[in-house]
Amino acid sequence: MSPIAIIALIIGVPSVLLLAYVFARGSTGLRRYILTRIVLTLPMIFILATMVFFILRILPGDPVSSALGPKGTPEMIAHIRQTLGLNDPLIVQYGRFLWNMVTLRFGNSLVGGHRPIIDEMSERFPATLELIIPASILALLIGIFGGALAASKRKKALDFSLRIYSVIIYSLPVFWLGLILQLFFGVRLKWLPISGRIDAIIGTSLKTVTNIYSIDALISGNWPAFLSVLQHLVLPTITLGLILSGVFVRMTRINVIETLHSDYISAARARGIRERVLIYGHALKNAMIPVITLIGLQVAILLAGAVLTETVFSWPGMGSYLVERISARDYTAVQSVITVFAMLVALISLAVDVIYSLVDPRVRY
Amino acid sequence: MNRQRWFSIAAILVAASMIFAACGTTPTAAPTTAPVATEAPTVAAAPTATTAASNPDTIIIGTTDKVASLDAADAYATHDWEVIKNISDGLLTWKPGTTDLEPDLATDMGTISPDGLTYTFTLKDGIKFGDGTPLDATIYAAQLNRLLTIGPKCPNDVADTLAVPYVKSITAPDAKTIVFQLTKTIAFFPQILAGAPYTATDPAIFKADACNLFPTAPIYGVGAWYIDSYNPDEQMVLKPNPYYTGDLKPTAKQVIVRFYSDANTMALAVQSGEIDVAWRILSPDQLTQLKGVSNLTVGTINGGAIRYLILNHTMKPFDDPNVDKAIASVIDRNEIADTVYAGQVNPLFSMVPPGFLGATQAFDTMYTAPNIDQAKKYLEASGYSASNPVKIDLWYPPEHYGASTAAWMQIIKKQIEATGEAQVNLQAQEWSTYAPALTGGKSYGAGVLGWFFDYPDSSNYLDPFVFNRGEGTNVTLPASGSLNGTPINDKAKQLVDLLNQADSETDLTKRADLYKQAQDLYADLVVTIPLFYQAEHVVYQSYIKGSSSYASPETLNIGPNILFYYSLITKSSQ
Numbered sequence: 001m002s003p004i005a006i007i008a009l010i011i012g013v014p015s016v017l018l019l020a021y022v023f024a025r026g027s028t029g030l031r032r033y034i035l036t037r038i039v040l041t042l043p044m045i046f047i048l049a050t051m052v053f054f055i056l057r058i059l060p061g062d063p064v065s066s067a068l069g070p071k072g073t074p075e076m077i078a079h080i081r082q083t084l085g086l087n088d089p090l091i092v093q094y095g096r097f098l099w100n101m102v103t104l105r106f107g108n109s110l111v112g113g114h115r116p117i118i119d120e121m122s123e124r125f126p127a128t129l130e131l132i133i134p135a136s137i138l139a140l141l142i143g144i145f146g147g148a149l150a151a152s153k154r155k156k157a158l159d160f161s162l163r164i165y166s167v168i169i170y171s172l173p174v175f176w177l178g179l180i181l182q183l184f185f186g187v188r189l190k191w192l193p194i195s196g197r198i199d200a201i202i203g204t205s206l207k208t209v210t211n212i213y214s215i216d217a218l219i220s221g222n223w224p225a226f227l228s229v230l231q232h233l234v235l236p237t238i239t240l241g242l243i244l245s246g247v248f249v250r251m252t253r254i255n256v257i258e259t260l261h262s263d264y265i266s267a268a269r270a271r272g273i274r275e276r277v278l279i280y281g282h283a284l285k286n287a288m289i290p291v292i293t294l295i296g297l298q299v300a301i302l303l304a305g306a307v308l309t310e311t312v313f314s315w316p317g318m319g320s321y322l323v324e325r326i327s328a329r330d331y332t333a334v335q336s337v338i339t340v341f342a343m344l345v346a347l348i349s350l351a352v353d354v355i356y357s358l359v360d361p362r363v364r365y
Numbered sequence: 366m367n368r369q370r371w372f373s374i375a376a377i378l379v380a381a382s383m384i385f386a387a388c389g390t391t392p393t394a395a396p397t398t399a400p401v402a403t404e405a406p407t408v409a410a411a412p413t414a415t416t417a418a419s420n421p422d423t424i425i426i427g428t429t430d431k432v433a434s435l436d437a438a439d440a441y442a443t444h445d446w447e448v449i450k451n452i453s454d455g456l457l458t459w460k461p462g463t464t465d466l467e468p469d470l471a472t473d474m475g476t477i478s479p480d481g482l483t484y485t486f487t488l489k490d491g492i493k494f495g496d497g498t499p500l501d502a503t504i505y506a507a508q509l510n511r512l513l514t515i516g517p518k519c520p521n522d523v524a525d526t527l528a529v530p531y532v533k534s535i536t537a538p539d540a541k542t543i544v545f546q547l548t549k550t551i552a553f554f555p556q557i558l559a560g561a562p563y564t565a566t567d568p569a570i571f572k573a574d575a576c577n578l579f580p581t582a583p584i585y586g587v588g589a590w591y592i593d594s595y596n597p598d599e600q601m602v603l604k605p606n607p608y609y610t611g612d613l614k615p616t617a618k619q620v621i622v623r624f625y626s627d628a629n630t631m632a633l634a635v636q637s638g639e640i641d642v643a644w645r646i647l648s649p650d651q652l653t654q655l656k657g658v659s660n661l662t663v664g665t666i667n668g669g670a671i672r673y674l675i676l677n678h679t680m681k682p683f684d685d686p687n688v689d690k691a692i693a694s695v696i697d698r699n700e701i702a703d704t705v706y707a708g709q710v711n712p713l714f715s716m717v718p719p720g721f722l723g724a725t726q727a728f729d730t731m732y733t734a735p736n737i738d739q740a741k742k743y744l745e746a747s748g749y750s751a752s753n754p755v756k757i758d759l760w761y762p763p764e765h766y767g768a769s770t771a772a773w774m775q776i777i778k779k780q781i782e783a784t785g786e787a788q789v790n791l792q793a794q795e796w797s798t799y800a801p802a803l804t805g806g807k808s809y810g811a812g813v814l815g816w817f818f819d820y821p822d823s824s825n826y827l828d829p830f831v832f833n834r835g836e837g838t839n840v841t842l843p844a845s846g847s848l849n850g851t852p853i854n855d856k857a858k859q860l861v862d863l864l865n866q867a868d869s870e871t872d873l874t875k876r877a878d879l880y881k882q883a884q885d886l887y888a889d890l891v892v893t894i895p896l897f898y899q900a901e902h903v904v905y906q907s908y909i910k911g912s913s914s915y916a917s918p919e920t921l922n923i924g925p926n927i928l929f930y931y932s933l934i935t936k937s938s939q
Contacts, residue, residue, distance in 0.1 A: 059798075060802070061795070061798040062800075063797065065797075065801030066796055066801070069814070069815075070675075070815070070816060071526070071829075072804065073525075075525065076522055077801075111433075113433050113520075113578045113579050115579060123597075179629075182633050183633070187633055190637060193637075194639065195625065195639065196639075200425050200600055200640070201425075203600065204593075204619075312630065314627055314630045314631070316596075316599050316624075321598075327764075327797060328797060
């Protein structure tokens with residue numbers, strides 16, 4: 001089984017279980033809402049994929065000439081275009097593209113080794129997952145606890161500091177922050193590795209199953225590899241996580257402050273409940289509801305941030321793959337990656353809506 | 366346990382793992398045992414080092430190149446050829462650090478028939494692939510024939526450039542002899558033969574009827590190394606071929622080629638000690654910075670990468686020879702080299718860089734640039750003046766040849782406009798749009814391009830630009846079945862004839878003389894305008910050494926052919 005199939009199972013099985021649970025326990029309105037969302041997601045992805053397909057072909061540039069440069073004779077260019085099916089009528093290419101999407105084969109890359117896209121994504125997608133999951137967790141931890149802390153110390157030095165932090169960190173360019181961390185922790189202190197997913201030598205001993213190296217290292221009990229993967233994760237995770245944390249700090253702070261003004265909080269306060277319990281036990285829980293929505297919206301930003309983070313850290317994920325292939329006009333790779341990203345965003349957005357209904361029983365669909 | 370407590374535990378675990386990772390083993394405390402990738406990983410055997418320095422048996426080489434194909438019948442990229450030449454050998458090869466030829470799998474340099482059309486080689490005894498399979502001439506010839514049969518159908522299509530135009534047939538009359546029948550006499554065929562496409566490939570991996578760009582590892586050849594494992598986006602692990610009988614026996618137990626998507630990250634990696642060697646391609650700014658780092662050596666290889674201006678002689682105003690000559694008269698290459706590159710590139714006054722057979726300074730001799738008065742005379746002869754300036758669209762790709770391109774294209778614009786009788790409209794275009802527009806011969810009239818040879822011979826710096834067809838300069842499109850088109854004028858015909866003669870001339874003195882004449886004509890026709898040639902750079906740690914038994918140990922024995930033999934580098938203990 002390919003790594004991407006394993007990952008699809010890892011993501012898919014819990015998603016299906018969650019849906020089944022919600023269907024079993026949820027209201028009729030919720031069931032109808034979820035079904036509508038699923039049905040609407042399919043044409044949305046279809047329209048997006050179609051737009052990407054045609055926009056890429058409207059853009060000037062040619063993958064074959066681009067790859068061959070001055071060495072490409074007209075005969076070579078014509079021959080390679082023929083081999084890759086680029087001389088076929090556009091409608092034939094479109095039909096082939098749709099079929100490849102439906103069958104999740106995605107076709108072959110148009111540049112470099114002309115490898116199957118599914119193979120390339122099997123190597124790249126797990127790397128991106130391995131980066132964005134801890135980065136999201138870090139962003140949420142900083143964002144939620146930082147926001148709650150700022151709200152609890154409203155208009156005090158800590159509150160101002162955290163608000164300034166959130167503005168500065170949100171406006172920092174990812175590549176700049178990454179470079180500074182690389183220079184300080186990698187080059188100057190030599191504490192942490194600055195590139196790649198695992199140490200070059202230790203990597204030779206890692207047997208990959210899912211291509212999520214931390215999981216593979218755990219499965220095989222290869223502790224040096226696990227440690228190396230964690231070490232390699234630190235700088236990219238901090239870079240991406242910090243950048244994303246700013247918006248969560250602000251959002252959580254505002255929501256906690258608003259909740260603290262609610263009647264039930266005043267009532268609880270009147271009953272003598274301690275302020276810490278009020279904030280972290282009552283207000284934060286309710287303030288989390290809009291934050292969950294924000295998490296769904298941040299997925300697209302997270303993927304965009306991953307593009308830059310992966311490039312800076314030579315992290316071989318989907319983001320750096322997309323950058324490489326856009327500049328090479330690798331149509332099949334670009335349209336496949338964008339379609340997968342769209343599917344991911346749609347899936348997570350649906351999951352957020354479902355979770356929202358579970359977290360807040362007042363929500364009616 | 367309530368939900369909040371679970372959340373707290375998860376948060377603590379994540380934070381703890383981050384701190385644990387950050388406080389993990391420091392580079393200096395690392396043990397030195399290297400793992401054997403083919404064996405099942407064991408905790409005890411796996412090393413915990415995080416820098417290259419502490420592993421004397423492993424050499425880690427960083428590169429921003431990517432593997433595009435490992436099939437010798439298909440691969441057409443410098444880095445692919447480097448890997449292929451490290452895992453397999455051909456009949457001839459280049460002496461490390463030079464472009465001088467010597468026998469490799471052949472017993473000698475072979476015999477050439479009097480008409481120059483038949484090359485016969487005898488194979489050495491005892492040659493084996495990395496898995497122990499013997500190689501004989503029959504297998505070798507059959508594998509080489511893939512270049513002529515399936516090669517042209519493979520995606521990277523090296524065969525249509527380096528095999529089909531020259532080789533009619535490859536046969537093995539017996540188990541020791543290989544015979545090449547050529548389509549025409551070509552004096553530089555041995556140089557082509559020494560390249561990666563003509564190395565011996567394993568018939569078990571590379572089948573006769575299919576291209577195999579990314580075979581499953583291990584990949585064996587008859588060279589010093591075999592590919593033990595690879596991930597095209599991360600790294601390739603090479604191990605010594607136990608059956609290797611050649612001269613370049615590896616000293617290290619493994620070489621890891623680490624792929625970087627960003628040159629800046631690679632520069633930081635060599636600076637931090639994550640890799641032993643950074644090889645291709647670092648920018649002038651990065652090199653300047655790395656030169657100042659103790660424990661690092663920057664080796665400079667005067668390679669064959671050139672930059673040149675292409676003028677489309679079928680488009681206005683470049684169909685006017687006076688305009689072409691005026692441009693050739695004003696370009697001050699030294700200003701580009703000094704201002705933009707701080708002397709890290711060298712001015713180029715002929716398409717053939719210094720050091721290659723018959724190389725001259727034809728453009729300098731003919732135009733003595735910068736010569737504004739002469740340029741004005743050319744322009745005025747065509748009716749241009751200050752009130753009626755020639756209008757030139759000059760294109761360049763802003764990223765493909767490095768971020769400095771915009772700076773030196775501005776200098777060229779300024780130099781042309783210094784005549785007072787020309788207006789240059791400088792336009793940037795992203796590479797994937799730029800390349801087909803310029804080389805297609807119909808959209809862009811003038812632009813900049815780069816070139817690196819396919820085989821180290823003067824012919825490869827002249828023929829492609831004169832017989833270039835699509836670029837629309839000197840010959841028309843060829844008729845069906847013909848290799849060369851018709852020259853566009855008498856001088857172009859003379860140039861085509863000279864190059865054809867030079868290509869088939871086996872006497873080196875006569876050949877050099879023909880190339881000299883060709884370069885004069887080339888400059889007169891302003892087929893293209895050579896600008897500068899770039900050195901390649903290899904950056905390595907102080908404990909890495911090249912072999913003193915061969916040329917250029919200071920560049921790790923990488924010579925002008927930019928071929929890096931991994932066997933020749935050694936790593937001293939830290």
